[in-house]
C-alpha cells in the first residue's frame with residue numbers, strides 16, 4: 001500500500017500541500033500499527049539475508065527532512081532487525097575542507113553500498129539543492145569557478161543527480177528516497193520537548209530554530225526538488241511524519257515492497273557442490 005500511496009510520479013505535477021503530515025491510513029494508534037510494523041520488520045530481515053547471499057543488487061535508501069522530523073529514529077527502528085553486517089548508515093553534515101575541494105557528488109559516492117548491502121544516507125547530496133540553495137552564502141564558499149555559477153545551477157544539479165541515479169540503477173543499485181513530511185506545528189512541539197526534557201536537551205540546536213524561520217522557503221525548495229528529481233528508477237516517497245510510529249511503518253512497507261520486487265533468493269547449490277557437501281558430512285560423521 002505504501003509503495004503506491006506515497007510515491008511521487010515523474011509524469012505528474014507535485015504539490016506538497018496535497019500531502020497530509022498527520023495521515024495514518026487505516027491505523028488509529030501506535031498500538032494498532034504495532035503488529036503491522038513487526039511483520040514488516042520480520043520480512044525485511046528475511047529479504048536482507050537473501051540480498052546479502054545473492055550478492056547482486058545493492059539498495060540505497062536516502063532520507064531527507066527538516067530537523068526533528070524523525071530521520072534518526074526511523075533509521076534506527078527500521079534497521080533494528082537487520083544484520084548490521086549487511087547494512088551501512090552514513091550521516092552527512094556540513095562538508096569538510098577536503099570535501100569542498102571535490103565535486104558535490106564525491107563524498108557520498110565513496111559511501112555507496114556494495115552489492116548485497118543496504119546503504120542508508122541520513123541526509124545526502126540532496127543538501128546541495130536544499131540548504132545550499134536556501135543559503136546562497138554556502139554556495140559562495142564552494143570554490144566553484146565563477147563562470148560556472150549561473151542561475152541555471154540548480155537545474156544543472158537536478159540533471160546531474162538524475163543522470164547519476166540512472167547510472168547507479170543501471171549498475172544494480174536500487175534507490176528509494178524518503179522525504180519525512182513533518183508539519184511546522186509538530187516540529188515546534190518536538191523542539192519544545194527537547195528544551196523541556198533534560199534527556200533530550202543534547203538534541204537541541206539553536207541553529208535549528210534559526211532554520212525554522214525559513215520554513216516556507218524550505219518547503220518551496222523541497223517541492224521543486226522532489227518534482228524535478230523523482231524518477232521511475234529513483235522515486236521520492238513523501239512520508240507523513242507527524243506520528244513517528246506511522247513514519248516507521250510506512251518506510252518499512254516501502255522498503256519491503258521494493259525488495260520483494262527484486263526476486264531475491266538464496267543461491268542454488270549445484271550438483272557438484274551438493275556432492276561436496278555429502279562428502280563433508282561423511283567425513284564429519286566418521287568422527
Ligand code: ATP
Pocket residue numbers: 067068071072092093094095122123124127128131132138205
Ligand atoms: P540532523 O539534524 O540530521 O539530525 P545533526 O543535528 O546531528 O543531524 P547537524 O550538526 O545539524 O547534525 O548537521 C547537519 C547539518 O549539516 C544540517 O543543517 C545540514 O543542512 C548541513 N549540511 C549537510 N550537508 C550539507 C552540505 N552539502 N552543505 C552544507 N550544509 C550541509
Ligand code: MG
Pocket residue numbers: 067205208
Ligand atoms: Mg541538526
